Amino acid sequence: MNIVITGANRGIGRAMADHYRAAGHTVTGTARDGSEAVTLDLGRPETVAAALAPVTEGTVDLLVCNAGVYVDKGQPLDGGYDASMWADTFAVNVTGVFLTIQALLPALRRSKAGKIAIISSQMASDTNAPGGSYIYRASKAAALNLGRNLAVDLTGEGIAVGIYHPGWVRTDMGGPSAAIDMTESATGLIARFDALGMETTGCFETWDGRDHPF
Secondary structure, eight states, rough: EEEEETTTTTTHHHHHHHHHHHOOOOOEEETTOSSSSSSSSSSSSGHHHHHHHHHHHOOOSSEOOOOOOOOOOTTTTOSSHHHHHHHHHHHIIIIHHHHHHHHHHHHHHHHOEEEEEEEEGGGTTTTTOOOOOOOHHHHHHHHHHHHHHHHHHHGGGGEEEEEOOOSSSSSSTTTOSSSSSSHHHHHHHHHHHHHOOOOTTTOOETTTTTTHHH
């Protein structure tokens, strides 16, 4: 398969890329620091189409929209969550996801059975709202909504879209006290991507195969 993974230079993205490469697949990773094949800074939406232009000329069988930021952890309700945090987070976690998918649609269509996987979070769910992290929660809810609507619009083209909670993972974002490691999350997510098809398009699932409430 030809696979594109955004944010493939570290964390879950790196673990997924390593797994797929070891299995013999062709992986095009993106990273904003230039450490992957495509230098892509989703915080600068105006650059996304140009950065991905070389990839659009080929075929993409699986696009994994993994890159994301979580900048508002621990912000106080009074005086926190400034406007720049909202803009920066939504640029990466929502606008960047949409523009990446939009840019790579021609390559996904060439696959004849292309798949799109959007890494969201359990924090996107209306049923999991314990307070705090307002920006991150709102952005991941928007990514979930984006994926659900894309699944409808792309059904006629045979492109399946899945939205996934990767688990609470021991990464820079998840912290050292998280429940699972990167390999466990990546392995579970890859199994979910393998199972994704038109009969399950629009799903919101956990890394270990459970349906997640919206």
